[in-house]
Amino acid sequence: MRRQTEHLTAHPSAMLLGAQLLQVLAWPFLGGSKVGGAFLGVIGMLAVGSAVLAVRRTPNVSRVVFFLGAPTIVFTLLEAIFSDTDPIVLVSGVLHAPFYFYVSYAMLRYLFHDEEITTDEYYATGAAFTVVAWGFAYLFAAVQVVWPSSFANDGGFDHTWFELLYLSFSTLTSVGLSDIVAVGAQARSILMVEMMVGVFYIAMVVARMVGLTMMRRR
Numbered sequence: 001m002r003r004q005t006e007h008l009t010a011h012p013s014a015m016l017l018g019a020q021l022l023q024v025l026a027w028p029f030l031g032g033s034k035v036g037g038a039f040l041g042v043i044g045m046l047a048v049g050s051a052v053l054a055v056r057r058t059p060n061v062s063r064v065v066f067f068l069g070a071p072t073i074v075f076t077l078l079e080a081i082f083s084d085t086d087p088i089v090l091v092s093g094v095l096h097a098p099f100y101f102y103v104s105y106a107m108l109r110y111l112f113h114d115e116e117i118t119t120d121e122y123y124a125t126g127a128a129f130t131v132v133a134w135g136f137a138y139l140f141a142a143v144q145v146v147w148p149s150s151f152a153n154d155g156g157f158d159h160t161w162f163e164l165l166y167l168s169f170s171t172l173t174s175v176g177l178s179d180i181v182a183v184g185a186q187a188r189s190i191l192m193v194e195m196m197v198g199v200f201y202i203a204m205v206v207a208r209m210v211g212l213t214m215m216r217r218r
Contacts, residue, residue: 013107013123019047020130027162034081041080045073051103051131065106068099083161086145093142100135104128111205117212125209129201133172136194137165143187150184172198 023043030036048069075092082088107128111121141161143150149157151167159167163180170178171194182188 011120011123013120013127016047016051017123017127017130019043020127020134023047024165031160031162037080037083038077041077044076044080047134048073048076048099051100065099065102068095068102071095072099079161089161090142090145093138093140093145096138097135097142100131100138104131104135107131108205112208115212117209122209125205128205129172132194132197132201133165133168136172136190136197137161137168139190140164140168140187143184143190147184147186150182150187151180152183153180168194171195172201174198 023040026036026040026043030040051065051069072092072095075088075095078088079092107124111124111128138161140151141164144159144164151157151159151164153159159180167178167180170176171191174195182191
C-alpha cells in the first residue's frame with residue numbers, strides 16, 4: 001500500500017488522468033442524483049488537486065494555478081450538487097475554463113522543458129489532452145448559460161455538462177461523432193478554436209514524444 005501511494009505521489013499526472021477517466025466512467029451511473037453528484041464533485045476536486053500537484057513539477061510557473069484552484073475546488077462540488085442553478089454553473093465555468101487552460105499550458109511546458117522522457121511525462125501527455133477537453137467543456141457550459149440555445153440536438157437545446165464534455169472530446173479528437181451541434185455564433189467560434197487546438201496538439205506533442213522515444217531507443 002505504501003509503495004502504491006509513493007508511486008501515485010511520484011506521478012501526479014497519472015493521478016490527474018485517472019481521476020478524470022474515473023469521472024467519465026462514473027457519470028452515467030451517478031450523474032442523475034444529488035448524492036451521485038456530490039460523489040462526482042469529490043472526484044472532480046481530486047482531479048483539480050491532482051492538476052495542482054502536476055503543475056508544481058513545471059519550472060518557473062507562477063502561482064496563478066493556486067489562486068484559481070482554491071475557488072475552483074469549491075465550485076466543483078457546488079455545481080455537482082446544484083447542477084440546475086445557472087449562476088453556479090456560470091461561475092463554475094468561468095473559474096474552471098481558465099484554470100484548466102492554464103494547467104494545460106503548464107503541463108506542455110513540463111513536457112517540453114528538457115529532452116528526457118520520464119514515466120510521468122507519458123501520463124502527462126494523456127492528462128494534458130483531457131485537461132484541454134475539460135476546459136472547453138466548462139467554456140461550453142458558460143456559453144450555454146449566457147447564450148441559451150447555443151447547442152442543439154434532437155432532444156432540445158439544454159444540455160448537461162457531461163453531454164458538453166462529449167461534444168468537447170468529439171471536437172478535440174476531430175472524430176465528429178457527437179450528435180450535438182453548435183447553432184449559435186459564439187458556440188461555433190469556440191468550437192472552431194478547439195478544432196485547431198486538437199490538430200496542433202496531435203502534431204506538436206505526440207510527434208515530439210514519439211520522436212524522443214525513438215531517439216532514446218537508438
